Amino acid sequence: MAGDHNGFALKSLLCSELSASGHEVSDLGTHTAEEVDYPALCVEVCTRVRDGRAGRGIVLGGSGLGETIACNKLPGIRAGLCHDVWTAGISRGNNDANVLVLPAKRLTDDQAREIVSTWLGTPFKGGKHARRVAQIAALEGGG
Numbered sequence: 351m352a353g354d355h356n357g358f359a360l361k362s363l364l365c366s367e368l369s370a371s372g373h374e375v376s377d378l379g380t381h382t383a384e385e386v387d388y389p390a391l392c393v394e395v396c397t398r399v400r401d402g403r404a405g406r407g408i409v410l411g412g413s414g415l416g417e418t419i420a421c422n423k424l425p426g427i428r429a430g431l432c433h434d435v436w437t438a439g440i441s442r443g444n445n446d447a448n449v450l451v452l453p454a455k456r457l458t459d460d461q462a463r464e465i466v467s468t469w470l471g472t473p474f475k476g477g478k479h480a481r482r483v484a485q486i487a488a489l490e491g492g493g
């Protein structure tokens with residue numbers, strides 16, 4: 351997990367709670383409320399997901415838009431910006447998202463907890479969605 355200055359507080363809360371519930375969690379920063387640039391934090395998370403050191407990644411920002419754009423620049427990363435439980439379920443079930451991006455400025459703690467829980471607990475549906483995920487992956491080579 352990682353988050354910029356906008357996501358720092360919620361990220362710290364979620365890290366603690368996920369750890370307490372038995373998940374193995376790495377907090378990759380930022381560790382203060384001081385303003386930071388988020389792209390490098392996205393790379394830290396996504397690199398671990400790509401090389402298998404992490405099963406999933408979670409990134410928090412203000413809107414989460416910049417983080418989503420940055421994460422999806424890395425081949426093999428399918429980052430979904432999720433505002434609610436519905437989009438969390440779609441991003442996993444249909445898109446096999448391996449990175450969850452949360453808009454910290456628009457979520458209560460409880461909303462964030464519900465989104466993360468749904469996202470972690472929803473399996474990929476496969477079938478026609480696997481075909482589409484493969485078509486997306488092919489775009490990484492220039493289409």
Ligand SMILES: O=P(O)(O)OC[C@H]1O[C@@H](O)[C@H](O)[C@@H]1O
Pocket residue numbers: 354356357385388410411412413414415416417
């Ligand atoms: O808070 P500032 O630095 O203005 O903007 C950073 C935010 O801009 C958005 O794309 C990202 O979600 C990031 O958190």
